[in-house]
Amino acid sequence: MSETTYIAPDEGLRVSGPEAGVLEIRLDRPAARNALSTPILRGIAALLDKAERDDEVRCVVLTGGDTVFAAGADLAEMAAKDMQAVLLEERPRLFAAIGRFPKPIVGAVCGYALGGGCELVMHADIIVAGESAQFGQPEINLGIIPGAGGTQRLTHAVGKSLAMKMVLAGEFISAREAQTAGLVAEVVADEACIARAHELARKIAGKAPLAVRLAKDAVLQSFETPLSAGMAMERRNFVILAGTDDRNEGVAAFLEKRKPVWKGR
Template identity: 50%
Template structure:
């Protein structure tokens, strides 16, 4: 499927999706979000991609929503639009998503990175929710995911001042899992993706679901959910293979079933 605003490539069971509007710092307009959702859902349907890396071309990961596109919108239009349905569809993607944040991740760009399951950041990356400077506020999860990721006080300061934080600060407060030289950020994310792609696909999927459950349930519910996922995996071939390989001191050959 030809895309205008993103590029897509696959290798060794992983996919790399690149936001490709570098001249506007990969601002997330409707067309880009549409293509992103199509690409991710196509991978889900097709089934051979077991981990997806999302990155941006040029200096930015994504510098936010397309402000021009929103400039004339009224509140009822924003409410009626399907803008946020796309974000919900990305949230429901079961394949692990890794954001390789190569530069600015601001506003919607920061929210998109946080919507991914892990963030690998270039040391030159910056994360911020600057919406307050435009008299608005984050609208695609920024107040919720940032707070859960880095805690109330730090999230509040970022959201209320609009000031960005550096990659190293983001690492120190747990927003990103690792920071690497800018030149290697995509390679690092791909290496991580390939490592995950080599695991048992059913186990990866259920483990991702269970970790995400931690965000929207109380501990007892989360533990129950975890245990059910855990039991379920005992019905998979991958579990038999994994345990046999461990006992025989060899590498497992998972089949994803």
């Protein structure tokens, strides 16, 4: 069991674990449909920073619960900011910190994931959606545009045409449409969504930690580099893993027909 104690740093968050290598971070502002205030983002970034340094945490589940993931940014907070305040706000730094988390994140989405909520869950490496899930970037209805990756991550995930429809018309897509487009990995019944996310997270947590970390790094690079540079980086990570104890253990365990014991080195 981890010696690190995880306490949600804001009343809009709940945290549990780590258990079997999995830490759960849950948005918990039901009265506001989990609207993403700056303190909530600050809390998520702080929890992930701690989890990065905790060897007992090997995967994170990020969820909003059984009825809503996050229906957008906190509009009351947004309305109080003029252009200078928006220019200087810390939200871009917090989203960037969440995006740099090197361990896998599994998102579990039921209900709305809109605006900042959609942008937040797109920081997850795998998204499991309940049947009720809806994804959208409706900022255009407020006379603004997405500002935390909704024009960029979304386009990488679903392609130009669908991203344009979501961003320009403000229309939502269903869980099944999101899966067809490649935004979502699986669609399950709402009541099974969080459990399935934990199942995947536990499976990932049971793999060799260094291999998981470098595999995530390699896949993410495919979005940010030309193919030739990405292939070179993939090969570099492959070579690095050849010098690890876990690689030797994995091969030996396979040949000896036993379960590997990972050491994370």
